[in-house]
Amino acid sequence: MLDVIIQLAINGLLLGGIYALLSVGLTLIFGVLEIINFAHGEFLMISMYLTFLLFSVFGIDPYLSLVIVIPVFFLFGFAVEKILIKPLLNDPPLNQIFATIGLGLIFSNLALLFFKADFRTVKTFYSNSNIIFGNYFVSVPRLIAFAIAIALIAALLIYLKKTFTGKAIRALAQQRKAAMLMGIDVHRTYAIAFGIGIAAVGAAGAVLMPLFFVFPTVGSLFSLIAFVVVILGGYNSLLGSLVAGLTIGLIEGFSGFFISPHLKEVVYFVLFIFILIFKPTGLLGKR
Amino acid sequence: MKSLLTKIIEAANRFRRPLIALAIVLALVIPLIxxxxxxxxxxxxxxxxxxxxxxxxxxxxxxxxxxxxxxxxxxxxxxxxxxxxxxxxxxxxxxxxxxxxxxxxxxxxxxxxxxxxxxxxxxxxxxxxxxxxxxxxxxxxxxxxxxxxxxxxxxxxxxxxxxxxxxxxxxxxxxxxxxxxxxxxxxxxxxxxxxxxxxxxxxxxxxxxxxxxxxxxxxxxxxxxxxxxxxxxxxxxxxxxxxxxxxxxxHISVQLALLSIIGGIGTVFGPLVGSLFLTPLDIFLRGWLGGVFSGLNFVVYGVILILAVMYFPLGIAGWTKKFLSRFRKPPELPVVKPADIPMIKAATAITRKETGGPLMTVDSISKRFGGLEAVKDLSFTVHEGEILGLIGPNGAGKTTVFNLISGFIPPDKGKIVFNGRDVTSLKAPHCFCRECIGRTFQLVKPFQSMTVLENVMVGAFACTRNPEEARKEAFAILNRIHLSHHAFTIAASLTIADRKRLELGRALGTKPKLLLLDEVMAGLTPKETEDIISIIKSISNEGITIIMIEHVMKAVMSLSDRIVVINNGIKLVEGLPNTVVKDQRVIDAYLGGAYHAAAGLK
Incomplete structure (x- = not known):
């Protein structure tokens, strides 16, 4: 039994790393722009299709494709902020919510037009390989995905701590007006923050591809996870998202075994409501 | 040409009720056709x-x-x-x-x-x-x-x-x-x-x-x-x-929002209008595109949704309303006879005196925000009919005190007794309002999209369920605070002075026994300040007790019966205006000890 639990914990933690990468972008955008990106899951879906195309057309390995996906998604996010988000920043939440929902609707249905509803995946030589540690199996693509996710999150945290733009982003998250008075170019910084958030979810899509399959509505599945992670982590703490991502991965691992893999969303949701009732600021949330 | 249009619109306005009735009859007949x-x-x-x-x-x-x-x-x-x-x-x-x-x-x-x-x-x-x-x-x-x-x-x-x-x-x-x-x-x-x-x-x-x-x-x-x-x-x-x-x-949930937004969100008939336009479009798109290009109809929806929130947020009904209002004469203000409203005339002096027993007693309340002790063991009493000035340098904790005694934040410890009742444990600010404590906000919070009259009506609804009564009461208040000429102006377009007065009027609508005024004179011109001082005098004359936070010293000095000075969350001095301003500790707190050394005032 103990072996089973440890095995579940390994699987869960590895998955949790990807969940964390998927969610830091959402947290960053919410923390800085005070906008919930309801199209977050759809950005993930597009990145998965991009990775799939790069692999199936050009034969580029999913992990290698990060070099393309991250900058492309940064620019993608940057442009979306400039065109769609910026004009709505001072509008009531309703307009912001439905702008991103509209975007998600367009994305997922364009995907349906181009790719039909088929499930697609990439088959690499390591897709099904495992490393065996004593009694435990560790899936190679999960391990690599986990390592990349943690490395990227660490890089993001360092970037926000050390660089000028990173500091500007954090300043904006704290106090929009004061940051403005300190001479920070608010709109440029917002666009950069949005771009980074989208790049993060893009990266998550790429490392997820060898593990999962993509279809046009895959986004709604993962956006639910991302929402729970963000709420659990305290909606304005990136470190919180990391911890919460790993926690949700673990919970998914265990609930899949002890309850039912089909009911994992229900478990998330119950958790979601419980957090809102008992600790609305999340694990590491401020304010 | 324009006059014809105006006439048509005026006629439409006049026959609004019959038009609605006609629409209902039409709706009743249509299913038979x-x-x-x-x-x-x-x-x-x-x-x-x-x-x-x-x-x-x-x-x-x-x-x-x-x-x-x-x-x-x-x-x-x-x-x-x-x-x-x-x-x-x-x-x-x-x-x-x-x-x-x-x-x-x-x-x-x-x-x-x-x-x-x-x-x-x-x-x-x-x-x-x-x-x-x-x-x-x-x-x-x-x-x-x-x-x-x-x-x-x-x-x-x-x-x-x-x-x-x-x-x-x-x-x-x-x-x-x-x-x-x-x-x-x-x-x-x-x-x-x-x-x-x-x-x-x-x-x-x-x-x-x-x-x-x-x-x-x-x-x-x-x-x-x-x-x-x-x-x-x-x-x-x-x-x-x-x-x-x-x-x-x-997508059902999204569809509902889309219909409301296109038709006019927050209007009664907007969603119906939205459905009249979009449901046929939906059926057409599904039949026409859905079969061949599955998903394209939703792409069209997404585009409509984004365009609507970006460029057409009022929707059809909201836009029509705005368009029509350009042709509609503002409703006549009801003639207010002085007999209807006590104290319509701005007071030039405070006539009443004789403050009564204690109305609110604050007993050593404290509030800590993380490492900052914003209010520490603060006690004071305000007597019935009194004007109490609450002053102190910026960051002294004055607004925190207001938030504590109006229920916006709970104190960490201490007790607040109002009108003989312990109100410390009341859960939400609205309970404090029901106890008859009214307040204004330092950073004004008008209900932006509502008219001035509607803003004040929200306050008046604290005392009545009847909209007509609330409207009457609100008109009377607007007269008192010299804002009746703006009754039908959207609050978002008011100047800062008018917004401050609106805050005051809204709070008056709740018929408070105790009114908390948080810097109602900040940022006003001397003339506007004079005006608001006379309004405050008239309120006081009516027997309403007032605590005011104010930086305009002339006003504090002339209005207050007593003054409480706080600094760093602690009460420094309490007393009559004239003694307080001469107190060395107060001068130190405001100007800093170094000032005296420099000016040789020691």
Whole structure:
């Protein structure tokens, strides 16, 4: 039994790393722009299709494709902020919510037009390989995905701590007006923050591809996870998202075994409501 | 040319009620006209989507709480009545209410925790909830039929809620539509409607005016969910087939918002207008594009949604209203006779004296924010009829004191007794308002999209349920605070001086015994300051006790009976104006000890 639990914990933690990468972008955008990106899951879906195309057309390995996906998604996010988000920043939440929902609707249905509803995946030589540690199996693509996710999150945290733009982003998250008075170019910084958030979810899509399959509505599945992670982590703490991502991965691992893999969303949701009732600021949330 | 247009519009305005009556008659006749089932279906679908969208709009438009999971409540209604009908033979007419009851119970569980937080969380929670219910419905196959769905056999009978003729369905859904439209229409003009608009615009200000915002949101949610759920039953009975991916589909929730936004969010008839335009388009797009390019119809929706929120946020009804208002003469202000309103004349002096017994006693309250002790062991008493000045350097904790004694933040320790009652443990600011403590905010919080008159009416509704009385009271107050010429101006377009006066008027509407004024003179010109001083005098003459935070020393000195000085959250001095300003500790706190050394004043 103990072996089973440890095995579940390994699987869960590895998955949790990807969940964390998927969610830091959402947290960053919410923390800085005070906008919930309801199209977050759809950005993930597009990145998965991009990775799939790069692999199936050009034969580029999913992990290698990060070099393309991250900058492309940064620019993608940057442009979306400039065109769609910026004009709505001072509008009531309703307009912001439905702008991103509209975007998600367009994305997922364009995907349906181009790719039909088929499930697609990439088959690499390591897709099904495992490393065996004593009694435990560790899936190679999960391990690599986990390592990349943690490395990227660490890089993001360092970037926000050390660089000028990173500091500007954090300043904006704290106090929009004061940051403005300190001479920070608010709109440029917002666009950069949005771009980074989208790049993060893009990266998550790429490392997820060898593990999962993509279809046009895959986004709604993962956006639910991302929402729970963000709420659990305290909606304005990136470190919180990391911890919460790993926690949700673990919970998914265990609930899949002890309850039912089909009911994992229900478990998330119950958790979601419980957090809102008992600790609305999340694990590491401020304010 | 323009005069003709004006005439037409004026006529339309004058005959508004007859026009509405005509529209209802038309709606009643329309289901009888078409013989072609396609058009019959179109009419039913227009009514159906209008019902759902109107219900959504009550919550999303009026109360500003965006639900992205109304499909869940729709689905609960559809499944509950259908399961009860198929397994127990219970008539869907009864099952409809069972479903609505269940949906409302579930809404209570989702809404109760999330409504305490900002509206983002409600949107997130409902979105997640809708998705989860869809998965649950697919999972519990024995109950719901899973992906196969449930088929209702065609056995026409009234008790089965199944009819041979589509006209019957048309009238049933029309009845539902008229019911929710009537409810929305009545609410809009009522105290409840004003509460919803107020809490949408500014929850804090709404609370300060005695509105229990949490409960108002819950009521709006429950009414909205009730109609959504019974429309779910209607759908199940009309189509006779349900499956999770149809009745729990997340795009239903988005569709409701889209109809409301296009038609005019927050207006009574907006969602109906939206449905008149978009439902035929929807059916056309689905028939035309859906078959060949599956998904393209939703792409079109997404584009419409984005364009609407970016360039057409008022919607058709909202835009029309704005357009018409250009031609409408502002309603005549009722003539206010001095006899109707006591103290209409601005006072030049404070006439009453003789302060009474203690009205509020604050007993060593403290409040800590993280490492900062904002208020520390502060005690003071304000007597009935008195004007108490609360002064201190910036950051002294003055506004925190106001927040503590008006219920916006609970004290860590200490006791607040008001009018002989311990009010320390009252849960929310609206309870403090009901105890007759009124307040203004340093950073003014007008209900931006409402008119000046409506703003003050929200305050007046604290004392009456009757809109006419509230309106009268509000007019009287506007006269008193010299703002009646702006009665029909949208609050967002007021100058800062007028906004400050509006805050004052709104708080007066709640008929407070104690009024807390937080820097009502900051940023005003000398003349505007004079004006507001005379208003404060007249309020005081009426016997209302006042605590004022103010930096304009001339005003504090001339108005206050006593002054409390605080610095770093601690009471420095308390006493008569003249003695306080000469106190060395006060001078030190304001100017700093170094000032004296430099000026050689020591």
């Amino acid at each position: 078409p013989r072609n089932p396609f058009y019959q279906d179109l009419i039913i679908m227009i009514f159906f989507w209008a019902t759902l969208a109107t219900a959504w709009n009550l919550l999303g438009g009026f109360a500003g709480q965006i639900s992205l999971g109304h499909a869940a409540f729709f689905g609960i209604g559809a499944y509950t009545s259908t399961i009860l009908y198929l397994s127990l033979g219970l008539s869907p007419w009864i099952g409809m209410f069972a479903g609505a009851g269940l949906a409302m119970l579930v809404a209570l569980i989702v809404g109760y925790p999330t409504f305490r937080l900002t509206s983002h969380f409600f949107a997130l929670a409902t979105l997640a909830f809708g998705e989860v219910l869809r998965l649950l419905a697919s999972y519990f196959r024995e109950l719901t039929g899973g992906g196969v769905g449930l088929l209702i056999p065609h056995e026409p009978a009234f008790r089965n809620f199944i009819f041979e003729n589509k006209t019957a369905y048309a009238y049933i859904i029309l009845a539902m539509l008229l019911a929710i439209l009537c409810i929305t229409y009545i609410f809009k003009k009522s105290r409840f409607g004003y509460s919803l608009s107020a809490l949408r615009e500014d929850p804090g200000a709404a609370e300060s005016l005695g509105i229990n915002t949490h409960r108002a949101k819950m009521y709006a949610l429950l009414i909205s969910v009730f109609f959504t759920s019974i429309a779910g039953t209607f759908y199940a009975q009309y189509v006779a087939f349900i499956e999770p991916d149809i009745v729990f589909a997340s």
